[in-house]
Amino acid sequence: MSVRTAWRADPYADALRTGQGPLFLRRDDGWLLPLEVERWCEAPDRADRSVLDRCRGAVLDVGCGPGRLVAALAAEGRRALGVDISPEAVARTLGLGGSALCRSVFDPLPGEGRWDTALLIDGNIGIGGDPVALLRRLRRVVSRSGRVIAECAPADVDERCEVRVDDGRGGRGERFPWARVGVPALTAHAAAAGWTVSERWSLWGRHFVTLARQSSSAPR
Template identity: 50%
Template sequence: MQSAPNFAPRSAAAALEDAYAGEPCEVVSEDGTIHALPIRRWQDDADAADHELFVRPCRGDVLDVGCGPGRLTYAVAAAGARTTGIDLSREAVRQARARGANALLHNVFDHLPGRWDSVLLADGNIGIGGDPGRVLRRCSALVRDGGRVLAEVASHGGVERHLLRLRAGGELSEAYAWATVGVGAIGTLATSAGLYVESVASVAGRTVAMLAREA
């Protein structure tokens, strides 16, 4: 008897690899809302808002979490900081290295030697895994005393958790967890991670909270 075909959806990671390689990709939410994944923006050079919100505040040793194709990793390093980017996408890491960034294929929750002066959570990466509290606690453990976590957040609201899918090549991926964190919730999350909100900056419709660790 012939076995039934396997109709299991592809992984979100596989869909993301295709997106970085040039396949058009959309994010599909639980309620059916669809928007394009901004791969092209991530592959471009850092823009003026990136420089104001992330590049200029950085100094010393910098870790870029979820660095993607390395636009910030490269720009921060070019400004004089010792910068390392980490990402789970092989294609993103390849592209980051091709532009001259120091990028590693690595999970932020796995062991990372050393500690950093600044940890970057750009492009909403505070929402990785749908658990921003866990992400911030991990980043807090990675910064030195007196160091900072720079977290890009929504300009308003609290914490919203989502199950999302990626559509690449006309194929829908399995669901993955993500969270959106509004500026109204960042203070409580920071406190639970042993951090405090030092400042909040908004440029060109983007908002970044600078979270400091007590010296």
């Protein structure tokens, strides 16, 4: 099953539809990563606001989920678009008054090369299981002066694995690749993809970095 099909599996869609968990990413060895569905479906908190305050110009939210960030930006009259491979996530974003497309970041996107800010929040640096490939893709999506704001794992981790969406009650999706990276690993992956860390901060136990394009590097 493809990544986009896995995220359309019933456990994820059902959780977004109700706005409630439990929901996990589960490795085959039984390890579980809790997903904060309730927080995703609420209004932006202070940590989210610290991200929104750093957004410049037109904003692309990669893996927008139920759309709290896109909707908040839209409510302020700012240009923002969410992309997500889950139809339920896109429907919730639209219902909040945001704009969203049911599409992978690796598909052709509107405005490629003209986005001022791209967001990878709520663990979305893990999309595709290869942070370097994802960040290289975003070099083609954002403008020459654009930035990426990414949320990192709270631990010093650099992990590639296959996971399933799991509701803790027997409902599971199919396997798909995922990645988890802390700040040190993301700093290294960003450099390999032509980015440099221009700012890092933490709030409410969440960790973020802003990435700027390396001035001396050519597109890869």
